[in-house]
Amino acid sequence: MKFFEILGKIDRKIIFIILAVVVIIPLIKPFGLISKASSRAQSVFDAVDAIPAGKPLMISIDFDPASMPELYPMLTAILRHAFAKDVKVVVLGLWLTGMGLGEQALATVSQEYNKEYGKDYVFLGWKSGILPVVLGMGEDIKKAYPADNYGTPLESIPMMQSIKNYRDIPFFISLSAGSAGYETWIAYAQSRYGLKIGAGVTAVSAADAYPYLQTGQLTGLLGGMKGASEYEFLVKQKGYTNQFSPASQAMDAQSLGHLLILILIVLGNIGYFFTRHSSRKEQQ
Amino acid sequence: MQRTIPLALCLGFGIFMIIQFFIPHPVSNAAYDIVLKWIRLITIFALVLGVGSLSMHHTTKIRRKITGWQYSIVTIIGVIVTAVIGLVGGVGRGSGLQVIFQNIFIPVNATMFSILAFYMASAAYRAFRARTKEATILLIAAFIVMLGMVPIGSAISKRLPELAEWILTVPNTAAKRGIIFGLALGSIATSLKIILGIERGWLGGGRQ
Amino acid sequence: MHIFLITLMLVSQISPPSCVTSYDTPNDAGNSITIHWTLSTDPNIAGYKLFRTQQGQEPEFLSFLSPFEKQYLDENVKNKIPYTYQITAFKVVGNDTLDAGSAVSNIVTSSPQWFNTKRLNVLIGIVIFFTLILYFIMHARRGKKLFIRRIAGLDAVDEAVGRATEMGKPILYVPGLSSVSDIATIAAINILGEVAKKTAQYETTLLVPNRDPIVYTVAREVVKEAYTSVGRPDVYKADNIFFITDSQFAYAAAVDGIMVREKPATNFFLGMFWAESLILAETGANTGAIQIAGTDSIFQLPFFITACDYTLIGEELYAASAYLSREPLLLGSLVGQDYGKIVIVSIVILATILMMLSAKIPVLNILKLFNIG
Numbered sequence: 079m080k081f082f083e084i085l086g087k088i089d090r091k092i093i094f095i096i097l098a099v100v101v102i103i104p105l106i107k108p109f110g111l112i113s114k115a116s117s118r119a120q121s122v123f124d125a126v127d128a129i130p131a132g133k134p135l136m137i138s139i140d141f142d143p144a145s146m147p148e149l150y151p152m153l154t155a156i157l158r159h160a161f162a163k164d165v166k167v168v169v170l171g172l173w174l175t176g177m178g179l180g181e182q183a184l185a186t187v188s189q190e191y192n193k194e195y196g197k198d199y200v201f202l203g204w205k206s207g208i209l210p211v212v213l214g215m216g217e218d219i220k221k222a223y224p225a226d227n228y229g230t231p232l233e234s235i236p237m238m239q240s241i242k243n244y245r246d247i248p249f250f251i252s253l254s255a256g257s258a259g260y261e262t263w264i265a266y267a268q269s270r271y272g273l274k275i276g277a278g279v280t281a282v283s284a285a286d287a288y289p290y291l292q293t294g295q296l297t298g299l300l301g302g303m304k305g306a307s308e309y310e311f312l313v314k315q316k317g318y319t320n321q322f323s324p325a326s327q328a329m330d331a332q333s334l335g336h337l338l339i340l341i342l343i344v345l346g347n348i349g350y351f352f353t354r355h356s357s358r359k360e361q362q
Numbered sequence: 363m364q365r366t367i368p369l370a371l372c373l374g375f376g377i378f379m380i381i382q383f384f385i386p387h388p389v390s391n392a393a394y395d396i397v398l399k400w401i402r403l404i405t406i407f408a409l410v411l412g413v414g415s416l417s418m419h420h421t422t423k424i425r426r427k428i429t430g431w432q433y434s435i436v437t438i439i440g441v442i443v444t445a446v447i448g449l450v451g452g453v454g455r456g457s458g459l460q461v462i463f464q465n466i467f468i469p470v471n472a473t474m475f476s477i478l479a480f481y482m483a484s485a486a487y488r489a490f491r492a493r494t495k496e497a498t499i500l501l502i503a504a505f506i507v508m509l510g511m512v513p514i515g516s517a518i519s520k521r522l523p524e525l526a527e528w529i530l531t532v533p534n535t536a537a538k539r540g541i542i543f544g545l546a547l548g549s550i551a552t553s554l555k556i557i558l559g560i561e562r563g564w565l566g567g568g569r570q
Numbered sequence: 571m572h573i574f575l576i577t578l579m580l581v582s583q584i585s586p587p588s589c590v591t592s593y594d595t596p597n598d599a600g601n602s603i604t605i606h607w608t609l610s611t612d613p614n615i616a617g618y619k620l621f622r623t624q625q626g627q628e629p630e631f632l633s634f635l636s637p638f639e640k641q642y643l644d645e646n647v648k649n650k651i652p653y654t655y656q657i658t659a660f661k662v663v664g665n666d667t668l669d670a671g672s673a674v675s676n677i678v679t680s681s682p683q684w685f686n687t688k689r690l691n692v693l694i695g696i697v698i699f700f701t702l703i704l705y706f707i708m709h710a711r712r713g714k715k716l717f718i719r720r721i722a723g724l725d726a727v728d729e730a731v732g733r734a735t736e737m738g739k740p741i742l743y744v745p746g747l748s749s750v751s752d753i754a755t756i757a758a759i760n761i762l763g764e765v766a767k768k769t770a771q772y773e774t775t776l777l778v779p780n781r782d783p784i785v786y787t788v789a790r791e792v793v794k795e796a797y798t799s800v801g802r803p804d805v806y807k808a809d810n811i812f813f814i815t816d817s818q819f820a821y822a823a824a825v826d827g828i829m830v831r832e833k834p835a836t837n838f839f840l841g842m843f844w845a846e847s848l849i850l851a852e853t854g855a856n857t858g859a860i861q862i863a864g865t866d867s868i869f870q871l872p873f874f875i876t877a878c879d880y881t882l883i884g885e886e887l888y889a890a891s892a893y894l895s896r897e898p899l900l901l902g903s904l905v906g907q908d909y910g911k912i913v914i915v916s917i918v919i920l921a922t923i924l925m926m927l928s929a930k931i932p933v934l935n936i937l938k939l940f941n942i943g
Contacts, residue, residue, distance in 0.1 A: 090484040090856070097483050111513040116523075143468055144475070217633070245636060270643075281511070282869060285530045304511060333512040335479065340508060342487040343501065350491045380696075384689050387682040388599045405749075405784065412783025412813040419812040430831060467817075474819035475845060481852040488855075489876040538868050541884045543914060545866050548885030549753045550696075551703055551907045556756065560707070560899050563760030563891055564750070564788060 082356075086349025093342060100338050104330035111330050118291065119308035121298030122276040125249045126156065127316075131164040134237070136247045138263065139171035139180040141255035145280050146179060149253045151306040151325035152278040153183045155313050156251060161191035161198070162318035166237050168247075170202035170223070172211070172258040177204050177227070190321065196235045203227025208258045209266065216244050216271040244271040249297075253278040260287065264295050278305060303328055369559045376557030416441070503529055585611045586670035587618065587657045592678040597689075600649045600682030605642045607672060610659040618657050619669075625652045625677070652677045698913060703906030710902030718901060723862050723880035724893045727761075730860050731768045734835035740775035741765070742834040744825060744850065746841015746865070747781045747818060750788055753888065754866045758841035759785070759792055760891035761864075765838065766796035770805055778811040779828060781821045786813040822846035826853045839863040839878070840887060843870045851877035864890065 115123070129135055137156065141149045160167050169180050184201055193199055202223045205211050214222030219241060220232045232238045240246065250273050252260040260277035267273040274297055279287055281302025290296040300309055306325035313319055375397070382390050420434035447458040454460070492498040509515035510526020555561035587607045595602035605620070618635040620642055635642060635657075647653060655678075658671040710716055734741045743765060745758040762778065769776040778793065780786035790811045797806040814824045826849065829837065837854040839847070839861065847863075847870040854861050855877050863874035864882025874881045882890060885907070892900030921936060928934040 088487065090487075093484050093487060094480045097480055101479070111517070114513075114516055144471070285535055288531050302511075307513075329513055333514045335483075336508045336512050337514060339483050339486050340505060342483065343490045343504075346487050346490070347492055347501075350493075384686055384693060385684055386597055386599050386686045387684050391599055401751075408783035408787060409816075410783075411787055412780075412816070415783075415786055415813040416815070419809060422809060430827075433827075471817075471819045474823055474849065478845065478848055481848050485848060485852050485855075485873070485876045541868050541871075543911065544885040545868075545888075547699070547907050547910050547914070548866075548888035550699060551903050551910075552753050552757065552888045554700060554703060555900065555903055560903065561756075561760065561891060563763045563792065564756050565791075 082352035101331045108327045115308040118299040123312045134166040136168045136250045138252045139176040140259040142175035145255035155309045157187040158319040167199040212266045244273045584670040587672045590675040592675040597686040615659045615661045706906035707902040710898035723882045730836040735772040735774045737835045739835035741836045743838040748842035754842040764894040766793040770797040770802040837861045848873040
């Protein structure tokens with residue numbers, strides 16, 4: 079009986095140590111638990127895949143470093159997909175604090191595919207005023223962004239010569255951690271200019287995006303780190319990259335973490351029931 | 363007088379902001395912009411008060427050598443050094459403030475955030491006991507959702523992720539929306555009480 | 571040859587768009603005109619060109635439009651200046667571009683509006699809700715007794731304060747991490763006043779760490795007034811209400827430190843919280859404190875429910891001030907709120923039934939009446 083009492087009262091320091099070990103091991107030695115892609119992730123992938131070579135994909139970075147673990151792997155996986163297919167990439171954002179992440183991702187991934195700034199990708203950065211930016215790009219991107227993030231006039235950037243407004247953009251992805259985010263793009267860019275939009279969101283807010291999927295306002299959705307790992311899986315499956323997949327590796331750790339918590343809950347309940355049963359017996 | 367002026371300001375501005383919501387005219391938008399600017403200004407001045415409180419609190423601890431006073435020295439040094447570096451070196455890329463932000467602030471923040479994983483494990487272990495029928499239903503739902511959200515779940519059964527998603531999108535969303543309805547109405551009622559001066563707790567003290 | 575010439579003639583013809591109407595864009599701040607037209611019947615047009623003419627001036631090219639667009643919003647106009655518009659369909663035949671212009675639209679001027687008619691439904695909702703609340707406040711003023719159900723978390727406040735007093739340990743009160751413009755923070759400050767009155771009477775130490783500087787100044791005044799109102803200004807200590815930092819996790823770390831060092835007997839977590847909620851609640855649970863939490867953040871409620879002894883869910887937090895003080899005016903507003911909920915639920919059920927029936931009887935589609943969907 080003492081054993082069952084112990085089961086119900088495991089010291090939390092032991093729980094912390096076991097959890098730390100269980101999470102660290104797959105990060106050092108990944109198991110490769112493959113995330114089969116959901117239909118939502120597949121839709122985003124197919125939409126990017128359908129962009130003809132030489133046409134642009136626009137990505138909006140609407141998150142900050144706090145949501146980096148979930149959304150940054152999505153960004154790098156999408157960039158790898160686009161660059162592998164020779165799709166031009168235009169990156170901008172509604173969150174000032176996310177611009178450093180955008181620059182970092184572009185700098186890292188463009189090198190893997192020998193992509194040149196101005197020819198294959200452009201970083202527009204952040205502009206103050208959300209509505210003027212979102213609505214302005216529907217008429218003329220150069221009016222909303224006269225220059226890129228580094229002050230170079232858009233008119234002198236080769237790849238921007240053929241991109242005037244949303245009509246020249248086959249697909250748009252918003253990676254958002256809150257407001258302003260994909261809902262802003264849907265409300266203004268999609269409803270007014272018919273822009274085709276996909277989204278990547280944190281796991282906690284994925285359920286809030288489902289109504290937009292159902293109405294067709296969103297073409298696909300990547301939800302949390304699982305969504306990121308699904309996209310990485312699809313990109314690798316098609317042979318577009320063989321780079322390290324941070325989200326997939328993290329999913330191994332998350333899977334084991336969840337499993338451990340479930341085991342602890344079961345053990346706790348076993349301990350609870352046996353202790354309750356024995357105390358009732360003693361009372362009788 | 364001490365309470366009359368704040369109450370009158372609250373009433374006036376409260377009614378103005380309600381009316382402003384319905385008027386798209388540029389006059390209304392300009393007035394709204396002015397109000398927003400004033401809010402930002404007041405917040406900045408309040409920050410001065412906050413820093414003053416922080417300094418007083420920690421210098422008192424140091425002076426009286428209250429337990430943990432050494433950490434108060436660290437706090438005060440941190441505040442002064444960061445402020446000086448920011449004022450002297452600016453906040454642009456490559457500045458000292460950015461170095462502190464990238465190498466101290468972000469990692470420390472991430473560390474605190476990561477504590478959540480451990481606390482969730484210990485909280486779940488301690489609290490998820492099937493004491494009642496409702497607790498048991500909660501437990502089963504938690505099991506399904508936790509397994510369904512990771513690859514192991516789809517390895518166990520293809521139905522598990524679908525069931526997890528159903529739990530999140532149907533009963534979970536329904537309950538959330540019910541709470542949100544109540545919150546929305548509660549906010550409106552509380553706002554109305556504050557605007558009309560019925561609710562005065564925020565002014566300090568009693569309701570005289 | 572005949573057929574070739576006829577074909578060439580047909581291909582060279584292009585039908586223009588028709589029924590070009592322009593009007594002042596409604597519900598805006600002015601400087602905007604909306605133009606509608608019926609598409610050209612020619613299926614092979616490449617697109618449209620839009621021209622604007624200010625009275626007394628030459629036509630000005632505005633924009634190229636795709637062949638499927640039927641509407642354009644011109645936001646570069648000046649108020650009270652008359653304009654007309656013309657749409658020209660164009661297509662490329664060989665090396666030539668063929669144009670066919672529509673008739674010129676009506677004369678239109680733009681102006682700002684004083685009422686946004688799209689928000690009429692909101693106005694109706696507000697009027698109904700305000701009427702209900704004010705009615706029940708008047709009702710309560712007349713001395714009618716109003717029933718409010720038990721809220722366990724609020725009933726436990728007395729017990730929690732008493733526990734801290736008996737143990738000789740302080741009470742920790744966290745009024746949330748949001749600013750004073752957040753309703754949850756105001757609700758938390760209201761409860762702080764009531765808790766402060768009790769701690770003043772029992773001379774129990776009350777610690778109030780703050781994340782927002784304005785909330786700090788308000789909390790300080792509220793606690794001071796509460797102590798004065800029960801006749802115990804001598805027990806008030808300004809040092810116990812303090813500002814820590816406005817950084818979220820730094821604040822959480824500091825409060826955790828306070829809990830571990832001071833070991834308060836009772837923790838109150840009331841207000842708006844984000845990811846730090848479980849960090850605070852779990853640390854408090856491990857120090858053995860009794861914990862009463864309340865937030866309107868639906869994402870953080872599960873964490874508080876798991877780690878705290880009592881949790882005020884959503885609007886129970888807003889009701890706390892009325893519940894604790896039992897003031898008739900405040901109780902009246904609570905009842906008004908509940909009747910408001912009944913109205914909303916009834917409308918939702920009725921609208922659902924009508925929408926289901928509208929599949930067969932389209933006129934029942936009432937959502938279109940209220941600018942929804």
